[in-house]
Amino acid sequence: MxxxxxxxxxxxxxxxxxxxxxxxxxxxxxxxxxxxxxxxxxxxxxxxxxxxxxxxxxxxxxxxxxxxxxxxxxxxxxxxxxxxxxxxxxxxxxxxxxxxxxxxxxxxxxxxxxxxxxxxxxxxxxxxxxxxxxxxxxxxxxxxxxxxxxxxxxxxxxxxxxxxxxxxxxxxxxxxxxxxxxxxxWTNKFDASETRDGEFHLLNGTSVGAPFMSSRDDQYMASYGDLKVLRLPYEQGGDKRQFSMYILLPEAQDGLWSLAEKLSSEPEFLDRHIPTRKIPVGQIKVPKFKIxxxxxxxxxxxxxxxxxxxxxxxxxxxxx
Missing domain, CATH: 3.30.497.10 (Antithrombin, subunit I, domain 2)
Incomplete structure (x- = not known):
């Protein structure tokens, strides 16, 4: 083991x-x-x-x-x-x-x-x-x-x-x-009727319009100074495994590069920044995307x- x-x-x-x-x-x-x-x-x-x-x-x-x-x-x-x-x-x-x-x-x-x-x-x-x-x-x-x-x-x-x-x-x-x-x-699904268009910021400093899902439910979320981490668990049913999507959002608009470098140089960084409990967060917005x-x-x-x-x-x- x-x-x-x-x-x-x-x-x-x-x-x-x-x-x-x-x-x-x-x-x-x-x-x-x-x-x-x-x-x-x-x-x-x-x-x-x-x-x-x-x-x-x-x-x-x-x-x-x-x-x-x-x-x-x-x-x-x-x-x-x-x-x-x-x-x-x-x-x-x-x-x-x-x-x-x-x-x-x-x-x-x-x-x-x-x-x-x-x-x-x-x-x-x-x-x-x-x-x-x-x-x-x-x-x-x-x-x-x-x-x-x-x-x-x-x-x-x-x-x-x-x-x-x-x-x-x-x-x-x-x-x-x-x-x-x-x-x-997802265990807690977004209400499709609450989807609204919003502004999504790109790394080059510009922004584009995008549809955003939203929710006011309590979430597995944590803030660590200049970084926010959101965990979205998937339904398990009778399956003992637990899968989740994690969204890491740097506070700085150009913070992706430094975050990627930190993740690669400090593998334990990810383990230290995983939300473990639900908290009230007000409204969250997550863009819909297809890649x-x-x-x-x-x-x-x-x-x-x-x-x-x-x-x-x-x-x-x-x-x-």
């Missing part, structure tokens, strides 16, 4: 550092667009890659994913966490009245590659991944279409084109795929691994 808890802390560190990379003002796109990503999906995919890697590649991945730890214990801890995530954390709770959740992994290797049986056993047993031998060299477009169909089914039609045209070709040898779907209802975002993970992850390990990452695979 202690090893799993440590892995969760390591995963949180990885997630917050990656979030800081996404929100960095050094990235032009971060100033003009919203971003959404699943650090859990990336962590699981890279853990699976580490399981099939060797030498310097394996050491660098473990150092990034396991907070500097390395060796068999670090790898076993990551695999145990993946097993817990697949079996328990990301298990569907809709039949018990909780959130509808789907979480799936896939390993697609070109037919010219023969996957190591030990890797296949680990991928299926711990990561609950589907492994497939495919023909990238002659049927790359067909394989991409199959992957897209699989992801669309897992995400109930939310993600329709994970692999856009040209993203895989005859030179592709391996694809690690992960799909995550979550649909939940669609795509990005090429390779270069961002290489830079992220460099930051975490201080070594130039070598991402060659040792899965044969």
């Amino acid at each position: 202690a090893g799993t808890l440590l892995s969760i802390a390591q995963q949180t560190r990885f997630a917050l550092c990656l979030a800081a990379a996404f929100s960095s003002p050094a990235l032009p796109a971060s100033n003009t667009t919203n971003a959404v990503f699943s650090p859990l999906s990336l962590h699981v995919a890279l853990s699976l890659l580490a399981a099939g890697s060797g030498g310097a590649t394996r050491d660098q991945l473990l150092a990034a994913l396991a907070a500097g730890a390395h060796g068999p214990d670090a790898a076993d801890s990551l695999h145990a966490l993946a097993d817990q995530v697949a079996r328990n954390v990301m298990a569907d709770g809709s039949e018990a009245g909780g959130p509808r959740i789907a979480f799936a992994d896939a390993v697609l290797a070109d037919a010219s590659w023969k996957l190591n049986p030990a890797f296949q056993e680990l991928a299926v047993g711990k990561y609950k991944a589907h492994t497939h031998s495919v023909d990238f060299q002659k049927k790359a477009a067909e394989v991409a279409a199959q992957v897209n169909t699989w992801v669309e089914e897992v995400t109930s039609g939310t993600i329709k084109e994970l692999l856009p045209p040209g993203s895989v070709d005859e030179s592709t040898r391996l694809v690690l795929g992960n799909a995550l779907y979550f649909k939940g209802a 669609s975002f795509g990005f090429e993970a390779s270069e961002l992850l290489k830079g992220h691994l460099w930051k975490l390990t201080r070594k130039e990452p070598r991402l060659q695979q040792h899965l044969l």
Whole structure:
């Protein structure tokens, strides 16, 4: 159990550092667009890659994913966490009245590659991944279409084109795929009739009109000097797990950058700023939003691994 808890802390560190990379003002796109990503999906995919890697590649991945730890214990801890995530954390709770959740992994290797049986056993047993031998060299477009169909089914039609045209070709040898779907209802729902248009402030100093949901109910909310944190729990039903959405609002209009830096440099900061009780807050307003975002993970992850390990990452695979 202690090893799993440590892995969760390591995963949180990885997630917050990656979030800081996404929100960095050094990235032009971060100033003009919203971003959404699943650090859990990336962590699981890279853990699976580490399981099939060797030498310097394996050491660098473990150092990034396991907070500097390395060796068999670090790898076993990551695999145990993946097993817990697949079996328990990301298990569907809709039949018990909780959130509808789907979480799936896939390993697609070109037919010219023969996957190591030990890797296949680990991928299926711990990561609950589907492994497939495919023909990238002659049927790359067909394989991409199959992957897209699989992801669309897992995400109930939310993600329709994970692999856009040209993203895989005859030179592709391996694809690690992960799909995550979550649909939940808040315990205290906003009254749709109370939705009003309001002003939403952007990071560049301008503002735009947006519809705002509002409520005067007591909320899980706390103020910490220049930061407000709102917790919106999801309905559990008979599900013992508790999922919540957290909204972190810096007091300063341009405070996102410093908040992201603090979160990535002090992973325990998030734990210290989680509201634990309901309080009267008057009226709260939450903007309605829909985000669609795509990005090429390779270069961002290489830079992220460099930051975490201080070594130039070598991402060659040792899965044969």
